Amino acid sequence: MGREEELSSLHSRLLPDEQSGSSDSDPACGGPICCVLQGLGGAGKTQMALEYTYRYRQDYDAMFWLSAERDHELAASFALIALKLGLMEDDGKSKAGVKQNQVKAIQEDQRWLLIFDNVEEIKDLEMYLPTETEARGSVIVTTQRPRSQRITKDFYNIELLSSNGETWVQSLFKYLEREPTDEAESNLARETSAIVGGLPLAIATIGGYIKESESSVEEFLQIMKRSSNAWEDTQHTKLKHYERTLGTVFNTALSELKNYPAARKLINILAFLNPDNIPKGILVSPHDNEKVKFLSSKAKRVCQPYEVDDELNSFSVLEMTRILRRRQLVRRETSGVEPYLSIHRSLQWSIIVDLSRIHDHRWSVYHQAFVLLRRGMPMSSPIQVPEPNEWPQFERYTPQILNLRTNCLWPEPPVDLPVDFAHILSDMGTYMWHPGLVDDGSEALETAEHILDERGVGETEPLRGDILGNLGILSGFAGVSQREKGMNRRLEALKMRKEVHEDIPKKKVTRNDEIRLYIAGSDVAFGHLQDEKFEEVEEIMERCLKSIQVLGYRGQDTLRIRQILLHHFFAGAEHSVTQLWKFSLVNLMYHSGDVAQSLRINEEVLATRKREGKADKAVEYLSSCLERRKLASWDREGVAHARFRYYLMLKRLGNDGEADSQLSWAFTIRDHLKKECKDYLRDPDPSNELAVFDQMCST
Numbered sequence: 183m184g185r186e187e188e189l190s191s192l193h194s195r196l197l198p199d200e201q202s203g204s205s206d207s208d209p210a211c212g213g214p215i216c217c218v219l220q221g222l223g224g225a226g227k228t229q230m231a232l233e234y235t236y237r238y239r240q241d242y243d244a245m246f247w248l249s250a251e252r253d254h255e256l257a258a259s260f261a262l263i264a265l266k267l268g269l270m271e272d273d274g275k276s277k278a279g280v281k282q283n284q285v286k287a288i289q290e291d292q293r294w295l296l297i298f299d300n301v302e303e304i305k306d307l308e309m310y311l312p313t314e315t316e317a318r319g320s321v322i323v324t325t326q327r328p329r330s331q332r333i334t335k336d337f338y339n340i341e342l343l344s345s346n347g348e349t350w351v352q353s354l355f356k357y358l359e360r361e362p363t364d365e366a367e368s369n370l371a372r373e374t375s376a377i378v379g380g381l382p383l384a385i386a387t388i389g390g391y392i393k394e395s396e397s398s399v400e401e402f403l404q405i406m407k408r409s410s411n412a413w414e415d416t417q418h419t420k421l422k423h424y425e426r427t428l429g430t431v432f433n434t435a436l437s438e439l440k441n442y443p444a445a446r447k448l449i450n451i452l453a454f455l456n457p458d459n460i461p462k463g464i465l466v467s468p469h470d471n472e473k474v475k476f477l478s479s480k481a482k483r484v485c486q487p488y489e490v491d492d493e494l495n496s497f498s499v500l501e502m503t504r505i506l507r508r509r510q511l512v513r514r515e516t517s518g519v520e521p522y523l524s525i526h527r528s529l530q531w532s533i534i535v536d537l538s539r540i541h542d543h544r545w546s547v548y549h550q551a552f553v554l555l556r557r558g559m560p561m562s563s564p565i566q567v568p569e570p571n572e573w574p575q576f577e578r579y580t581p582q583i584l585n586l587r588t589n590c591l592w593p594e595p596p597v598d599l600p601v602d603f604a605h606i607l608s609d610m611g612t613y614m615w616h617p618g619l620v621d622d623g624s625e626a627l628e629t630a631e632h633i634l635d636e637r638g639v640g641e642t643e644p645l646r647g648d649i650l651g652n653l654g655i656l657s658g659f660a661g662v663s664q665r666e667k668g669m670n671r672r673l674e675a676l677k678m679r680k681e682v683h684e685d686i687p688k689k690k691v692t693r694n695d696e697i698r699l700y701i702a703g704s705d706v707a708f709g710h711l712q713d714e715k716f717e718e719v720e721e722i723m724e725r726c727l728k729s730i731q732v733l734g735y736r737g738q739d740t741l742r743i744r745q746i747l748l749h750h751f752f753a754g755a756e757h758s759v760t761q762l763w764k765f766s767l768v769n770l771m772y773h774s775g776d777v778a779q780s781l782r783i784n785e786e787v788l789a790t791r792k793r794e795g796k797a798d799k800a801v802e803y804l805s806s807c808l809e810r811r812k813l814a815s816w817d818r819e820g821v822a823h824a825r826f827r828y829y830l831m832l833k834r835l836g837n838d839g840e841a842d843s844q845l846s847w848a849f850t851i852r853d854h855l856k857k858e859c860k861d862y863l864r865d866p867d868p869s870n871e872l873a874v875f876d877q878m879c880s881t
Contacts, residue, residue, distance in 0.1 A: 224383030357389025
């Protein structure tokens with residue numbers, strides 16, 4: 183790697199001697215020692231973290247690597263650790279509360295290391311870090327964000343700068359698998375590496391190109407010098423120069439793939455997917471569609487360099503992967519459940535930008551990626567009820583679809599997405615809100631709605647009702663300020679489903695058609711429950727339950743569906759969505775006559791909401807939450823709710839001055855929301871102010 187000094191420094195900080203070491207210590211923070219590796223894309227952050235794990239693995243009892251670009255990917259990676267530690271079964275059971283159990287498991291008296299790779303916002307890691315432990319824990323974070331804010335007591339920012347010229351030369355010839363022929367070739371290698379700023383990713387790509395194209399270091403240097411992109415006036419910013427230079431290296435390496443058209447087709451598809459983890463199974467499954475049939479064929483022969491084979495089917499995915507790996511364009515990993523490919527984000531972006539110059543070409547590659555994903559992505563239930571046995575497949579495909587969506591929308595102009603893509607986003611959005619992935623689910627569904635608008639799809643299309651219904655539910659989680667918007671969406675979804683239902687000839691109406699209509703009605707009823715409009719709830723629910731019983735379902739059958747959702751729920755026992763399901767289940771039980779069971783679950787929910795611990799600890803946690811929310815996008819309702827609870831704890835400890843300050847903030851937000859949402863917030867009861875703040879939130 184050529185980063186011996188940085189590796190040694192990293193190790194001394196992560197595992198300091200008992201008597202030595204000091205850091206930018208903050209007594210307000212706790213938790214493990216944390217080192218953040220920061221640098222531009224291609225600077226070698228991930229590679230350095232990998233090298234550290236290989237070199238110092240004997241110093242740790244356990245190491246865990248987590249992909250952390252998106253929150254749902256981080257949660258999924260964390261869940262895999264839970265599976266490894268025996269905290270969760272293979273079928274997803276016992277996943278509730280995995281974060282809490284996880285922290286306990288890794289707080290044992292052992293030395294452990296967590297690596298969070300490619301973090302966008304370091305604040306997102308806080309819920310995954312043990313903050314109260316005597317165990318010897320360490321954390322490595324890789325990010326492009328400069329100077330991350332401290333999240334633990336012992337915290338270091340380490341910027342990865344360019345190494346020296348001799349290291350560049352050694353790295354380049356390592357990829358060429360030989361030594362320099364003479365000093366002149368070493369100087370050429372040094373000059374070539376200097377043009378790309380010594381970026382490890384660029385040097386690796388250059389080495390792969392030279393070796394596989396059987397060219398020389400001097401020939402590649404001349405290519406770089408002829409490139410106007412690489413030799414732009416230095417008036418451009420450092421970042422712009424970096425982007426142009428790295429782009430030139432990638433374009434040169436990719437141009438050599440003209441002799442291997444199937445491999446070039448494959449890397450174009452990979453650029454649209456999740457760069458960290460593209461399961462091999464997605465690519466090698468049998469494909470009937472002509473657009474991707476070249477991926478499912480077995481090798482007949484291997485083309486020699488500079489021999490163009492018009493028969494793309496002469497390559498297998500394995501051979502294509504080997505071609506790309508030899509050129510340092512992709513990596514193949516075997517850790518985890520199945521083998522997967524990865525592609526560096528800088529290369530991914532370069533390919534996407536290049537494809538965006540020709541709209542038809544970009545659309546064609548999008549369609550190939552879509553065909554691969556649609557084949558394996560489970561479709562949501564016809565009655566919009568999630569099927570727990572399908573959740574592992576949803577988890578497998580969700581990162582791919584989210585990346586496909588992003589890479590179709592950027593750069594502009596976006597790809598003209600078809601209605602088929604709206605269907606797959608709707609399926610995914612339906613799945614994502616059930617485990618509490620509200621933001622990602624909302625984005626997916628809103629994109630699906632936009633596609634329908636762009637394509638002129640009418641209101642009688644069932645898909646539109648499905649999207650609006652789920653968006654209505656998601657809006658309800660944002661608090662009282664979004665409750666009206668959410669209710670309007672639920673009502674619009676019910677109206678659409680009624681119109682669709684009326685257009686179906688009576689003899690062709692299926693049981694699923696009936697259930698879809700009643701589910702839309704029950705969604706409206708649950709919205710009324712949040713607003714405490716109990717008469718409307720009773721009327722709708724009685725009608726829905728009677729109709730479902732006519733179809734052959736008993737009340738207990740309906741309840742069983744809700745219970746299954748709870749048993750397999752991903753988000754945890756205290757997640758707001760879990761509490762909403764329990765609240766809905768209680769009301770269903772009450773209306774079906776099971777009063778005793780309804781009362782028991784209601785008491786459980788109440789206990790969860792009123793759970794009291796040590797006041798001093800509560801103050802510490804609430805203070806930390808309010809401080810960290812400055813870096814996050816908390817809604818006003820959540821801030822007001824936290825401030826009021828903080829006031830209650832401070833009051834109990836006798837800190838009246840600070841308590842009054844928090845109360846003033848909370849009341850200011852409350853009063854603003856009362857004016858904005860007067861139909862949804864009742865007048866405060868002086869004897870039970872907390873009830874008003876609870877009412878502001880969704881559940």
